[in-house]
Amino acid sequence: xxxLEVKNLDVRFAVRGGDLTALRGISFNLDKGExxxxxxxxxxxxxxxAFSILNLVAQPGYIAGGQILFKGKDLAAMSERExxxxxxxxxxxxxxDPMMTLNPVxxxxxxxxxxxxxxxxxxxxxxRDIALDRLQKVQIPSPEKRLDQYPHELSGGMRQRVIIAIAxxxxxxxxxxxxxxxxxxxTIQAEIMDxxxxxxxxxxxxxxxxxxxxxxxxxxxxxxxVMYSGRIIEQGPTRDIINNAQHPYTRGLISxxxxxxxxxxxxxxxxxxxxxxxxxxxxCPFHPRCEFATEQCRGAMPEYVHSGNVDVACFxxxxxxxxxxxxxxxxx
Amino acid sequence: xxxxxxxxxxxxxESFFWYSFRRDKVAIISSLVLLLMVLAAIFAPxxxxxxxxxxxxxxxxxxxxxxxxxxxxxPSFPLGTDAQGRDLLSTILYGTRVSLMIGFGAVxxxxxxxILFGLLAGYLGGKVDAVLMRIADVQLSFSTxxxxxxVGAVFKASFGxxxxxxxxxxxxxxxxxxAEWPQxxxxxxxxxxxxxxxxxxxxxxxxxxxxxxxxxxxxxxxxLSPIFVIGTVQIANAIISEAALSFLGLGMPxxxxxxxxLIKSGFDYIQSGSWWITLIPGMVLxxxxxxxxxxxxxxxxxxxxxxxxx
Numbered sequence: 239x240x241x242l243e244v245k246n247l248d249v250r251f252a253v254r255g256g257d258l259t260a261l262r263g264i265s266f267n268l269d270k271g272e273x274x275x276x277x278x279x280x281x282x283x284x285x286x287x288a289f290s291i292l293n294l295v296a297q298p299g300y301i302a303g304g305q306i307l308f309k310g311k312d313l314a315a316m317s318e319r320e321x322x323x324x325x326x327x328x329x330x331x332x333x334x335d336p337m338m339t340l341n342p343v344x345x346x347x348x349x350x351x352x353x354x355x356x357x358x359x360x361x362x363x364x365x366r367d368i369a370l371d372r373l374q375k376v377q378i379p380s381p382e383k384r385l386d387q388y389p390h391e392l393s394g395g396m397r398q399r400v401i402i403a404i405a406x407x408x409x410x411x412x413x414x415x416x417x418x419x420x421x422x423x424x425t426i427q428a429e430i431m432d433x434x435x436x437x438x439x440x441x442x443x444x445x446x447x448x449x450x451x452x453x454x455x456x457x458x459x460x461x462x463x464v465m466y467s468g469r470i471i472e473q474g475p476t477r478d479i480i481n482n483a484q485h486p487y488t489r490g491l492i493s494x495x496x497x498x499x500x501x502x503x504x505x506x507x508x509x510x511x512x513x514x515x516x517x518x519x520x521x522c523p524f525h526p527r528c529e530f531a532t533e534q535c536r537g538a539m540p541e542y543v544h545s546g547n548v549d550v551a552c553f554x555x556x557x558x559x560x561x562x563x564x565x566x567x568x569x570x
Numbered sequence: 571x572x573x574x575x576x577x578x579x580x581x582x583x584e585s586f587f588w589y590s591f592r593r594d595k596v597a598i599i600s601s602l603v604l605l606l607m608v609l610a611a612i613f614a615p616x617x618x619x620x621x622x623x624x625x626x627x628x629x630x631x632x633x634x635x636x637x638x639x640x641x642x643x644x645p646s647f648p649l650g651t652d653a654q655g656r657d658l659l660s661t662i663l664y665g666t667r668v669s670l671m672i673g674f675g676a677v678x679x680x681x682x683x684x685i686l687f688g689l690l691a692g693y694l695g696g697k698v699d700a701v702l703m704r705i706a707d708v709q710l711s712f713s714t715x716x717x718x719x720x721v722g723a724v725f726k727a728s729f730g731x732x733x734x735x736x737x738x739x740x741x742x743x744x745x746x747x748x749a750e751w752p753q754x755x756x757x758x759x760x761x762x763x764x765x766x767x768x769x770x771x772x773x774x775x776x777x778x779x780x781x782x783x784x785x786x787x788x789x790x791x792x793x794l795s796p797i798f799v800i801g802t803v804q805i806a807n808a809i810i811s812e813a814a815l816s817f818l819g820l821g822m823p824x825x826x827x828x829x830x831x832l833i834k835s836g837f838d839y840i841q842s843g844s845w846w847i848t849l850i851p852g853m854v855l856x857x858x859x860x861x862x863x864x865x866x867x868x869x870x871x872x873x874x875x876x877x878x879x880x
Binding site: 289292294296323325330334340341342356404 | 768769770772773774775776777778779780783787788791792
């Protein structure tokens, strides 16, 4: 059984003038100890997806349909009390900006001890020992001193280490990391990413990594999802997608990356921008920006098709596969 | 940061708060004066030459003696005596004590109410917010003095003068505290609205903390600095409100005078030449309120988040 199984998840935002659909029929699985990447432009619904996994979509958002099965139990149907036992305890989350995620008026130690005591019935002393152990695990210099320091006394990289240490406090089975390195220096980004990767491997923790950095995804994750306008448009093994993307959007994303081989060349750009939730185009949401768009794309939402190991929602890919199979049949 | 453990005192001495305090002469002088007055008030029973509450010590023959340096002064009454022959210095010391108690008491009460309702309104929002803030609006549309006069008059009529004298101090704390809570509630609510959108609140939710814990342990400490500033100024306001009520005869009785009721008791004799009974307590009141307000202004500058983020 998969650790996390999201089925047909719909998340909507109730605003004046009707509901806006932020996530539309999201489905994916995550096995124990697996690492999954979730990529997409800003506004694709990556962070909403992360929060909805913990059933914590901020007001006025709500889960309109679908299931989030964590170890077989549906988080979408759970009471707040039951959810609290899972949050922080079995599923931890790491946020984008380490400057903002720590409470500025409490010491690191206080915040860590409090998190442990919220879930475990142990003494303060024991909790402090656990906190110290985790700080050592994230290789922070002089961890004992850090316990009594306030967040503003630490650098950005150190704070993100503290946040990773907090995520690991209660030995969770899943860590959802929402752009954990975006706010950091490039040099520190690599360090923090390595650290997170190593810790997940050591402790056999599943990781859901949300990012718009395809480089990071290709290094860290085994499988990835590509989101566009609240839909998963392509999912499969990371290597297959990076080397041979099927969906025109994913291909655009990959060719938009700067290449070492061709210095000075103009970067590729996907024309246009992501539609706002208020006026998502009919049919495939990507069609206004897609060079292969046909009448069919404007009229209907494409279903997922298998292309090798990858699932893609695109008519163009579907046609190509059809043609290929027809040609193969003709040959044989 | 040479040692692994930095004591709270060291932290405080390195802080911006202490730094700006040392550089501000007004703040230093005001806090010294305030400290002196508070200490004098606390230790009034030890410092005062006489006990103004003890009727046996009062001799009516000593009434309206002028302060030292004027004709007819008695060296055992350095600031003179009032119309009942009580030593004015002792009465002022005891009166400052009463005034400060009412000031602090009222602010503690209004802070408790204001913080609680402000947090609930700001964090829970929706209907709770609407109801609490409308109550606050209604409350603010009555003047404190008007409510106090009505409540005071009702109390006085129903309990009689003697009983009223005993409960007057609690009644004043209650009236002033309840009348002023919306000020603090509104400020707290505004800061909570800003704080609850910050990521550390999301992080706290993700950790599985309950609503109560997030409100009181995570958001409240982050909204404290404006409460300190307002609380300080509100102490001065409460002291003034009390003085005004006492001056109108609805505050502290003359047997346990506050600064306000002392001013009032002397006011009847100001025409007959005994100006000191009103003027000296009046000056004490002005100085007390002034130093508290000056400290409040200084706090506002120091705790301005645009100047200092900590």
